Amino acid sequence: MSTLQNELDYLKGLAESGARGPLRNGSTLFWAGLLYGLASIGQYAMMRGWLPASGLMSLFIWFGASLLFAVIATVLRINCPPSTGGKTNRYAYSAWAAIGIAIVAFIACVAIIAYRMHDFEPMSYLLAPAILIFYGIGWAVSALVSGKGWLRLVSFGSFLGALGLAVLAGAPEQLLAYAAALFVLAMLPGLALMREARQNG
Known part of the structure; x- marks a missing residue:
């Protein structure tokens, strides 16, 4: 019983600590939402014939976004390693790193x-909903370890967004909806975390 109580006290202390200290991975999520949101719009433009339609063009769009994101994420990690933000940030970083690998x-x-x-x-239409589900898990973990209630809303919105994207499977508009979801559920929350981190030093 005492062991269980110690674990509960530890989690409570972790949440209270996270509420006083900002999460510092907002910039990574901001760039992920921005770059992959723009890539999704680019893919939509290709499907509409506004860009040359080819597998090479699609590869250029998504590989280009991934390469640019990898460079930015590496620079951000060097400038602000997870160890600088305490246990809360280390746990949040580990969760998001695992989600990226997943x-x-x-x-x-x-x-x-x-x-x-x-x-x-047919398989391609599963990608966007599944990725939003992964984001929902990441935001749920971030909310738990940081004690920030508004992140739970972002997590819930990610799960709802995944269902909405599933409804749009087979339609080019799924890509636009996916871009909007990334802007709202990754870029904007990431920006909010960045501002909070700056305000709190």
Whole structure:
């Protein structure tokens, strides 16, 4: 019983500490939402014929966004390593890092299955909803370790957004909805965390 109480006291203390200290991974989430939101708009433009429609163009859009994000994320990690923000930030960083790896693994699984089934299009419509679900998990963990209640709303919005994107499967507009979701559920919360971190030093 005492061990359970100690664990509860530890989690309570962690949440209270997080409420006093800002999360410092907002800039990474800001850039993820911005870059992949723009990539989604670019993919939509290609599907509408506003950009040359080809697999090479699609690869350029998404690989370009991923490469740029990788460079920015690396620079941000060097300038502000997870260890500088205490336990709360280390736990939040670890959770988001695991989610990033999970997203990459999921995309690889989708590509392998699509290759074996000789049809990528049906599988492609699963990507955006699944990624929002991963984001919802990340925001839920961030809310838990930081004690920031508004992050729970972002998490819940991510799960609802995933359902909305699933409804739009098969329509090009899914890409626009995905871009909007990334702007609202990653870029803007990331910006809010950045501002809070600056205000609190």
